[in-house]
Amino acid sequence: MANFKPATQAAIPESAMAGILRDAALYALVAFGLCVPIIAYRTDPGPGSDLLLTPRWGLVACLCAAIFVVRLLQRLILLRRDARRALTPSPAQATEAVHGEPAASQKSSKIGIRLFVGIALTLPILAALATGGLSSARYWIDLGILILTYVMLGWGLNIVVGLAGLLDLGYVAFYAVGAYSYALLSTTFGLSFWICLPLAGVFAGLWGMLLGFPVLRLRGDYLAIVTLAFGEIIRLVLINWTDVTGGGAGISSIPRATFFGIPFSAGEDGFAARFGIPYDSMHRLVFLYYLILALALFTNFVTLRLRRLPIGRAWEALREDEIACRSLGIDTTATKLTAFALGAAFGGIAGSFFAVRQGFISPESFNFLESAIILAIVVLGGMGSQVGVAIAAVAMVGGPEMLRNLGFLKAVFGEGFDPNEYRLLLFGLAMVAMMVWRPRGLISERLPSVSLGERRAVSGAHVSEGHG
Amino acid sequence: MDVFVQQLINGLTLGSIYGLIAIGYTMVFGIIGMVNFAHGDVFMVSCFIALITFLLLTTWLGVSSIALAFLVVLVVAMVLTALWGWAIERIAYRPLRGSFRLAPLISAIGVSIFLSNFVQVVQGARNKPTPPMLSGGITLFERDGYAVFLAYKQILIMAVTAVLLTGFWYLVQRTPFGRAQRACEQDRKMAALLGIDVDRTISLTFVLGAALAAVAGVLYLMYYGVVSFSDGFVPGVKAFTAAVLGGIGSLPGAVLGGLIIGLIETFWSAYFSIEYKDVAAFSILAIVLIFMPSGILGRPEVEKV
Numbered sequence: 001m002a003n004f005k006p007a008t009q010a011a012i013p014e015s016a017m018a019g020i021l022r023d024a025a026l027y028a029l030v031a032f033g034l035c036v037p038i039i040a041y042r043t044d045p046g047p048g049s050d051l052l053l054t055p056r057w058g059l060v061a062c063l064c065a066a067i068f069v070v071r072l073l074q075r076l077i078l079l080r081r082d083a084r085r086a087l088t089p090s091p092a093q094a095t096e097a098v099h100g101e102p103a104a105s106q107k108s109s110k111i112g113i114r115l116f117v118g119i120a121l122t123l124p125i126l127a128a129l130a131t132g133g134l135s136s137a138r139y140w141i142d143l144g145i146l147i148l149t150y151v152m153l154g155w156g157l158n159i160v161v162g163l164a165g166l167l168d169l170g171y172v173a174f175y176a177v178g179a180y181s182y183a184l185l186s187t188t189f190g191l192s193f194w195i196c197l198p199l200a201g202v203f204a205g206l207w208g209m210l211l212g213f214p215v216l217r218l219r220g221d222y223l224a225i226v227t228l229a230f231g232e233i234i235r236l237v238l239i240n241w242t243d244v245t246g247g248g249a250g251i252s253s254i255p256r257a258t259f260f261g262i263p264f265s266a267g268e269d270g271f272a273a274r275f276g277i278p279y280d281s282m283h284r285l286v287f288l289y290y291l292i293l294a295l296a297l298f299t300n301f302v303t304l305r306l307r308r309l310p311i312g313r314a315w316e317a318l319r320e321d322e323i324a325c326r327s328l329g330i331d332t333t334a335t336k337l338t339a340f341a342l343g344a345a346f347g348g349i350a351g352s353f354f355a356v357r358q359g360f361i362s363p364e365s366f367n368f369l370e371s372a373i374i375l376a377i378v379v380l381g382g383m384g385s386q387v388g389v390a391i392a393a394v395a396m397v398g399g400p401e402m403l404r405n406l407g408f409l410k411a412v413f414g415e416g417f418d419p420n421e422y423r424l425l426l427f428g429l430a431m432v433a434m435m436v437w438r439p440r441g442l443i444s445e446r447l448p449s450v451s452l453g454e455r456r457a458v459s460g461a462h463v464s465e466g467h468g
Numbered sequence: 469m470d471v472f473v474q475q476l477i478n479g480l481t482l483g484s485i486y487g488l489i490a491i492g493y494t495m496v497f498g499i500i501g502m503v504n505f506a507h508g509d510v511f512m513v514s515c516f517i518a519l520i521t522f523l524l525l526t527t528w529l530g531v532s533s534i535a536l537a538f539l540v541v542l543v544v545a546m547v548l549t550a551l552w553g554w555a556i557e558r559i560a561y562r563p564l565r566g567s568f569r570l571a572p573l574i575s576a577i578g579v580s581i582f583l584s585n586f587v588q589v590v591q592g593a594r595n596k597p598t599p600p601m602l603s604g605g606i607t608l609f610e611r612d613g614y615a616v617f618l619a620y621k622q623i624l625i626m627a628v629t630a631v632l633l634t635g636f637w638y639l640v641q642r643t644p645f646g647r648a649q650r651a652c653e654q655d656r657k658m659a660a661l662l663g664i665d666v667d668r669t670i671s672l673t674f675v676l677g678a679a680l681a682a683v684a685g686v687l688y689l690m691y692y693g694v695v696s697f698s699d700g701f702v703p704g705v706k707a708f709t710a711a712v713l714g715g716i717g718s719l720p721g722a723v724l725g726g727l728i729i730g731l732i733e734t735f736w737s738a739y740f741s742i743e744y745k746d747v748a749a750f751s752i753l754a755i756v757l758i759f760m761p762s763g764i765l766g767r768p769e770v771e772k773v
Contacts, residue, residue: 033551037520038513039590051596053523167570169577214758221503221573225708226757229750232705236750240743368701372577379574425585431578436563439571 156346164339165319170231178351204348212340250362382441483730484629488684489707492677498717505576508704509583514685553678715766
């Protein structure tokens, strides 16, 4: 039906304007209610055990005014857009549902992927060239290692959440199992990193199966909460079982990584001396960078290959409809357990890498927030999309890091302003905003694993998930 | 026996607080089938609102009557926290209705992270101690030098919980709003066809849940006398455990579950080990969800294909 709205580009009717003003004022009023008293008064420890209140009404006024203005602008822009839309109905409206073509910005392009891999492969060189020396590139290589660790964790969790559709909120437990198995095996038995790396994967995989068994019957929200409980139990045990895990103090002086047995030291047997190059402490870091890159790419490779095997197709079928799956004779128990075990194994390998990089681990690194961050990366990347996960990891881990460097914010908000404090706050907001505006993630293009004739990309909107 | 009675009192007090929070979980799950992960943090926000209001009243306005101060704090905390609940539903959950099933849960995790860090940023990361609001109590009986003590604040907590629950039960069972709420719980589409404003009912459910969490927050603050920005997560998970244990969707179940969880926690701490008390709570959560997902008073879920 045509929409006969007598609205033109230029003029906004008086009554509409009044309504918009009233609406914006209402928003400001609600914001005021939310700010009082939690922002309006700051509690500071005073003399003795009493708390002192410091009024901050100026801040409240600024916030409310900002919300008023933002809402006003938003409504005005929407009004313009609606007026234009009413004149020219979009042809996509009718056809979108049939073809399910993803929007251009939600597709991944071949060139984009190549560029991405190219940058990842040459990052230490690029950083060294850009900052003029390997040691001054330390920050960038460190950041690269951090991001790649999350890329690997994201890809590992993607097997469980994205492919098999089982929402796991306790993934960090397997990360912890991997980290602690390397730390304990190397400090007590003196095993080398290269033996512990696969062992950590095996242990974490076993734990994945162990925790997977009881939750086989659960689905959706309940599954998520139980996995969260398991993750917390493992963390609490790590804190309280002081004899073995060192308790809250953690395990320190974990042996460093070696170049397949050759240590990165300045001595005779060191990496630099053996290869006849001048010693640089950065060699170890560059090696770690390529190690985690290789591990992450290995995870990706395994996932992509498995997707084509019967087990991978069974995962995706399970995500789409468990009951149909069972009635077609797919063994859902085995399917779920392999997804849990494989995802956990990759988490464990990433965990042992984390331990070898840090040289120190404590239960604090494995709290629920970490699980939430990894899950957020998978969800924001568009569940099931490998490229999306990588992009989301860069955005979620690299983005807040960038916040640290924004010096001009200090000039705006005063000296005491620390942008890093707002990291998690923005992170939470980003999760909500993403769900509201783009619930299918950054990349919502899917290539069907099997198809008749031509393989056509479909929009993520056609993939169901979360029945788990 | 003496220790037992004392722990029974402590457990029932703690359980009342969990029960009040659990109602928020159970109602929201009942009506839109989502785990409102941020509810524990809403509870934490209410603790801060109560703390600041209390300080304002006593130090700046010089209110000396404890009863008056308590009432004002309770009302202010309920109103403002209800506003938080309403705003969260409006911003983070309502646009997701009709989205895929896990979207609200993920959004709720985002809200939870936002709220705890918001409070950390605006109020600082330290523990906030409060001056004792109500001290003293009655010694019930004394034997072999061990006195069983019933503090006035424990009486107040149990009394407030009982009164509010009665009022709440009346609201849900006997008023038009309660009828609309129960109808939406059974079948949202049908309720909408019969002329119930579903969106408004859901909003009101969040508002009521948040208001009850605020009551729990005020009582928690009074009982423990200290709060910090990270205090939302663990009580939130325990209250959710209570809701599931009692049978999610059932109001008496939530209170019953809260009392059971409170009792288990205090007895576990008293007779086994205090370090592992949270492990106990999380284990109960896992065991209940796995072996009796419909809880004590809940209806078993039937899946339609």
